[in-house]
Amino acid sequence: MVYTMLDKATLLPDLLRRLDKLPQGHALDLRTYKRNRSVLIRRIGADAFDVTEDGFQKERFQVPFSGLKKLLKVLFKREFPRSTKIRLYALGAADGDDLPTGRKVI
Template structure:
């Protein structure tokens, strides 16, 4: 699992670049600094993404790449309202069964 911290102000373009080259079946996990809220993005098809929001709301979205920017803007405002940094975990090849859920226990 590869980990990076991105500034929230510049995260959207960087994430869209990363997601455009993400292989099918791979996933990215976006979390707050405290790791208590997350947005999980998994590529399911050549142009489709499965987005799972867990935080203030628990919702699941199936969107094409063209709608991903708009959805991520909404989710950033809702899930990361006061955050200045976003943790990005590259989960690699992952199906729906082995994706992390909940807060990391130290």
């Protein structure tokens, strides 16, 4: 699992570039600094993504790459309203049951 901190101002273009290159079955986990809210993005097909929101609201979306930018803008405003830095975890190949849930323990 690879971890980086990204500035919220440059997060969306950088994230879309990473998601475009993401292999099928791999996932990215975006969390606040306190790790209490997250947005999990997993590639499930050539042009399909499974987005799980776990924070103020708990929802699950399945969208194509073309609809990802609009959805992520809405989710970032809702889940990371005052954050300036976002934690990005590259989870690698993970099945739906293997993905982390809840607060990450150090």
